[in-house]
Amino acid sequence: MELTVLGASGTYPKAGGACSGYLVRHEGFTLWMDAGHGTLSTLQTFLPVTEVDAIFLSHAHPDHFVDVYPFFYSLFVHTDRPNQKVPIYGPKMVQERMGRLLTRRDGKDDFDSILPWQTFEPGDVAEVGPLRMTAFESAHSCTNVCLRVEAGGSVLTYTGDTGPHPAIEKAAAGADLFICEASWLEDERSIPEPIHLRAREAGEIATRAGAERLVLTHVWPHNDVTKVREQAAAAYSGPLELADSRMAWSI
Numbered sequence: 001m002e003l004t005v006l007g008a009s010g011t012y013p014k015a016g017g018a019c020s021g022y023l024v025r026h027e028g029f030t031l032w033m034d035a036g037h038g039t040l041s042t043l044q045t046f047l048p049v050t051e052v053d054a055i056f057l058s059h060a061h062p063d064h065f066v067d068v069y070p071f072f073y074s075l076f077v078h079t080d081r082p083n084q085k086v087p088i089y090g091p092k093m094v095q096e097r098m099g100r101l102l103t104r105r106d107g108k109d110d111f112d113s114i115l116p117w118q119t120f121e122p123g124d125v126a127e128v129g130p131l132r133m134t135a136f137e138s139a140h141s142c143t144n145v146c147l148r149v150e151a152g153g154s155v156l157t158y159t160g161d162t163g164p165h166p167a168i169e170k171a172a173a174g175a176d177l178f179i180c181e182a183s184w185l186e187d188e189r190s191i192p193e194p195i196h197l198r199a200r201e202a203g204e205i206a207t208r209a210g211a212e213r214l215v216l217t218h219v220w221p222h223n224d225v226t227k228v229r230e231q232a233a234a235a236y237s238g239p240l241e242l243a244d245s246r247m248a249w250s251i
């Protein structure tokens with residue numbers, strides 16, 4: 001698999017950056033994983049919109065799905081659109097929220113036709129092109145799928161947004177690459193039911209899961225990236241990087 005970062009900012013984009021978005025490519029198949037603000041722009045520097053085969057949306061927060069709208073319009077008005085259908089996989093709540101911004105006169109029926117919906121909730125498994133996707137539970141303010149992708153004997157795990165949850169470790173077990181959210185630093189205020197991870201917690205989960213490589217993402221743009229790296233590295237001794245637009249790995 002090839003993984004490319006389209007955007008990695010948490011909650012709002014940093015200057016010149018974009019929110020969550022990734023390309024997973026394998027054997028000519030392209031999965032667009034989360035479609036946060038600004039990711040469609042970067043995506044088109046790697047491939048034309050007509051080459052996206054499927055979309056995965058982790059949850060129903062705008063920083064993970066709003067670029068689906070311009071993607072739809074890009075296909076809708078494309079001069080040589082090859083009658084393309086691009087299925088979207090995600091929790092039911094994403095479909096419900098996405099639908100509210102479109103009316104029939106805005107192309108709602110075409111949206112549903114061009115981007116057919118596939119409900120993909122924790123516990124589900126889907127074969128998507130050459131990729132096997134398994135949905136795990138997580139702890140967020142709305143249903144979020146923590147995604148394990150397997151292909152060609154390799155494993156990629158992406159948390160979406162989550163606080164501490166035992167399923168994350170299972171999703172990342174033995175992963176060749178683990179993209180883990182690290183929205184918070186150590187001094188973030190404590191709340192009874194955390195909806196994000198501290199960088200240290202991301203490192204701890206990666207260590208317990210035996211992940212080969214840890215990529216931190218969804219870092220809040222106002223956080224000190226040096227501290228993010230240090231706090232994660234205190235709990236994880238393997239290769240560690242902070243995701244940023246255009247970074248890429250072969251897995």
Ligand SMILES: [Zn+2]
Binds near residue numbers: 010011061064
């Ligand atoms: Zn988010």
Ligand SMILES: [Zn+2]
Binds near residue numbers: 059061
């Ligand atoms: Zn979220």
